[in-house]
Amino acid sequence: MLDSETKAVELPEDHAEELRLWLRLLTCTTLIEGEVRSRLRERFDVTLPRFDLMAQLDKAPDGMTLSDVSKRMMVSNGNVTGLVERLVESGHLDRRTSDTDRRVQVIRLTKLGRAEFRKMAAEHESWIADVFADLTPKDLRELMRLLAKTKASAQKSASRRRA
Amino acid sequence: MLDSETKAVELPEDHAEELRLWLRLLTCTTLIEGEVRSRLRERFDVTLPRFDLMAQLDKAPDGMTLSDVSKRMMVSNGNVTGLVERLVESGHLDRRTSDTDRRVQVIRLTKLGRAEFRKMAAEHESWIADVFADLTPKDLRELMRLLAKTKASAQKSASRRRA
DNA sequence: GCCAATTGCTTGAAGCCTAAAGAAATTCGG
DNA sequence: CCGAATTTCTTTAGGCTTCAAGCAATTGGC
Numbered sequence: 001m002l003d004s005e006t007k008a009v010e011l012p013e014d015h016a017e018e019l020r021l022w023l024r025l026l027t028c029t030t031l032i033e034g035e036v037r038s039r040l041r042e043r044f045d046v047t048l049p050r051f052d053l054m055a056q057l058d059k060a061p062d063g064m065t066l067s068d069v070s071k072r073m074m075v076s077n078g079n080v081t082g083l084v085e086r087l088v089e090s091g092h093l094d095r096r097t098s099d100t101d102r103r104v105q106v107i108r109l110t111k112l113g114r115a116e117f118r119k120m121a122a123e124h125e126s127w128i129a130d131v132f133a134d135l136t137p138k139d140l141r142e143l144m145r146l147l148a149k150t151k152a153s154a155q156k157s158a159s160r161r162r163a
Numbered sequence: 164m165l166d167s168e169t170k171a172v173e174l175p176e177d178h179a180e181e182l183r184l185w186l187r188l189l190t191c192t193t194l195i196e197g198e199v200r201s202r203l204r205e206r207f208d209v210t211l212p213r214f215d216l217m218a219q220l221d222k223a224p225d226g227m228t229l230s231d232v233s234k235r236m237m238v239s240n241g242n243v244t245g246l247v248e249r250l251v252e253s254g255h256l257d258r259r260t261s262d263t264d265r266r267v268q269v270i271r272l273t274k275l276g277r278a279e280f281r282k283m284a285a286e287h288e289s290w291i292a293d294v295f296a297d298l299t300p301k302d303l304r305e306l307m308r309l310l311a312k313t314k315a316s317a318q319k320s321a322s323r324r325r326a
Numbered sequence: 327g328c329c330a331a332t333t334g335c336t337t338g339a340a341g342c343c344t345a346a347a348g349a350a351a352t353t354c355g356g
Numbered sequence: 357c358c359g360a361a362t363t364t365c366t367t368t369a370g371g372c373t374t375c376a377a378g379c380a381a382t383t384g385g386c
Contacts, residue, residue: 015292017303022195022291024310029192030237031317032185039324041345049372067334074193079373081336086371103334103381128185129178130323134316139309140180146298146306147187153297154194160293161202200374210374212342230364242343244366249341266351266364 025150032131039127044120051124053083054092054109054117063108065098092116188313195294202290207283214287216246217255217272217280226271228261255279 037048056072057064064072070080084107087093092113098104109117132140200211219235220227227235233243247270250256255276261267272280295303 013292015288017307018292018295019288021295021303021307021310024307024314025188025192026196027237028310028313028317029188031314031321033189034237035317035321035324037344047344047371065334070335074190074197075372076374077335078337078375082372101334101382105335125178125182127320129176129181130320131317132181132184132313133320135309135312139312140184142305143309143313144180144184144187146302146309147184147191149298149302150191150295150306151187151194154191154198154294157290157293157296158194158198161198204375210341228364233365238342239344240365241345241367245342264352264364268365 032128035131036124036127040120040124043123044116046116046120049083050087050092051117051120053080053087054113055121057093057107057109058114058117058121061108063096063106065104065106067104069107087113195291198294199287199290203283203287206286207279209279209283212246213250213255214280214283216243216250217276218284220256220270220272221277221280221284224271226259226269228267228269230267232270250276 033048040046040048040051052073053069056069060068066077066080066084069084070077073080084093084095084105088095088107092110093107094110094113095105095107098106135143196211203209203211203214215236216232219232223231229240229243229247232247233240236243247256247258247268251258251270255273256270257273257276258268258270261269298306
């Protein structure tokens, strides 16, 4: 009894399995991400971060603030600033200062931006389908379930640390 | 019969499920990666790429060539060059030109590098264990299996494109 | 109304990353 | 043995990313 308590904190336990799982998860993501990245470049001469940002905005017809984008994309504020800058420059994004709060920048897709994104998104979806082509419907559902559980567990772990 | 053939190529099929799965996979990885990154910075003032590189070298006592590292880490050659440069500079890595092929650089951990890595790796393993803490042993095995399948499927898809 | 804390965003320094081009060494076909 | 192709690594330009510091606007306590 006392043992089981001390053990968790003191003794070096074997977590090689979790480690291997994490590495495999990372490998899968890196593999797919790299694939998507080079296809986006080849077909549309666009970078993955730009695509991701446009994807967020496509889901928000009324626009988003930079903070919203930053949270959704899980990247830093400064990162978003530069990304938006380049996309405004290229005519894909429209940027306005909020009427009610002059600190806030509201961005949304321009007509051009939306049109281009839709084209890219359609192909993108088929690439992703191809990536998972060998998984059965049951595999897909099961993987979804386990990743949901993983996400929850990871979030809990992160909040434990911040506490 | 003809239908099933045309359909796969022509008709816009619904692959929303695969798309959601990919986004969830990406979210999990980003979450965990961010967590590991900030912990490495806090505790050891080291970056994730440096840690990853040292992890590769820890598994290869006789050293590795830069190309080996590049393939293993799935990053570009130029990336490795810079990374190695900084780690040699900080005394963690040792770099020598191969005796048999003057193009080849062989790198390995120094005593300092190995000692520091071992300390980091021990903590790292416990962080990862914590991330997956809510998954049962069965979950872990099942997730491992499905990710193996995903990896194989993704590799197949990537090679189809390059073909 | 005022001042402190917070929030939203930008800036700057450093590092990471890729693609593409190029330099140097090796390998291989003939 | 020669030259073409390949391999290994570096360099360059451009972009992505973080952290930390800082500025401007708003909010909330008093």
